Amino acid sequence: MPLLRSNTADKFIVDRRKPHRNSDVARAVRRSRDRLSQRHGTPVFDRELLKLHAHAIVGSAATIPLLVLIITAAGLLGGMAGDIVVWAFLTMTCYAGLTWVAHRVRKADASRLNTISTKRNLLAGHFISGLGWVYFATLGCVNCQVEQFPIIKAIVLLLAMAATALITSSLRGALLATFALPVAAYAYIGINSWAPIELVMTGLLALSLPFFSYVASHFNRSSVMLLSFRSEKDALIAELETAKSMSDEARRRAEEANMAKSRFLASMSHELRTPLNAILGFSEVMSNEVLGPMQNPTYRDYARDVHDSGQHLLDLINEILDLSRIEAGRYQLNEEPVRLLHIVEECCHLMELKAHNKDLRIIQEFEPELPRLFADERALRQVTLNLLSNAVKFTSTGGEIRVRVGWTAGGGQYVSIKDNGPGIPPDEIPVVLSAFGQGSIAIKSAEQGTGLGLPIVQGLIHMHGGEFELHSKLREGTEAIAIFPASRVMEVLPALPTRKVAAGGRRR
Structure with missing residues (x-):
């Protein structure tokens, strides 16, 4: 018979076919770390600066053209017709x-940019854009009615340089490539005219350029710092994603492990309880000598030990x-109306012998006439017995x-x-x-438990929407408090008058 391969994982085996880690996140971390390690002068960093520029x-793109249009409109109003339009x-x-x-x-893609050729092209574009300002520096205004036209040209050039x-x-x-030639052209014209005002403006322009x-350059350093901060931010985000x-x-693996544990315990409960019940039954029959007296009393004691050990193992399971x-x-x-007072009284009665x-x-301090809990x-x-059992176990004689x-x-x-009792240290x-946690006093005690009582108490109380508090001090004792919310308390229904009840019975 051919074997059939199932696509689903076995119920006892954790499915490990899922990817262990997001590879995209790992690559993002690597890229961010590389960018963070870059400094000015390296290809990656220079590409980022070119993209930013x-x-x-x-x-x-509209700043310089807007300035040109304003200057053109002012020139037309001042009487410059053809030259100013050609310049614009x-x-x-x-x-x-x-x-x-x-x-x-x-x-363009930043990874494919050639920094040298790209920088050369941009500087060439700036140089070509400066040719228009060279033409502007050579403009004259003979027929216009504007006085001190060289001063106006110098102010316009200063505004363009600032922008x-x-x-x-x-x-x-980029700034030198754009305005080195226009400033030189303005200086050449001003020196040839030997006008004092033009010489002053020429000196001002010559000083303004550096x-x-x-x-x-100061803003360039700010841009470099901006890129560094952005790289650091990207690295931190990538680390956070990682x-x-x-x-x-880790959470997925923990959930899978917890599911595997729960499936294992659920499937093994029957296999563990079946032989334990047989061991408990036969050991009780032997210890009670149901089938006849035992000649050797030691065997009877052994049978009792087997029964006690089996019962302890069954309780642990x-x-x-x-x-x-x-x-x-x-x-x-299985929720129903119950009286907490009666349950605690019964549990105290069960623990009296121990x-x-x-x-x-065992001192009982109960408030009377408590309404029922749902x-x-x-x-x-189980909550009350676990807490009482711990108190009896760890309290001294x-x-x-x-x-x-x-x-x-x-x-x-x-x-x-x-x-x-002796209490519990705060750090314990x-x-x-x-789960399975035990303090140093419990480990040294002769009556060692499994460490599951308090976790079970917490889980049961939380399922009821309540809270569990544990207060303890060394050599002063321990107090365990199980709190049930007000939503669990049922309102007391008013009793019907006796006459109405009797009248209703007669009508029926």
């Missing part, structure tokens, strides 16, 4: 070429199964256990069990509240 040119057309055309080059650089310094700060040398170059991916992977069902969310509560053997006193009676009994049942400040009900309280 191209983005600034395209983003402010030449300047706009040259600046359009620079914008086109920047647009191509902006759209260009702000826009082209990401590319070193000043604005310094301002542009940590999240690893956390998700039941506790593990209860805890696994609670953690898996498969513990079903407490009497250790000469312990809860699972078995769960409340001659001590006392104080059991309280009453109202909470919020309208709920609580059970408090306080002993005067989280340990004893975890």
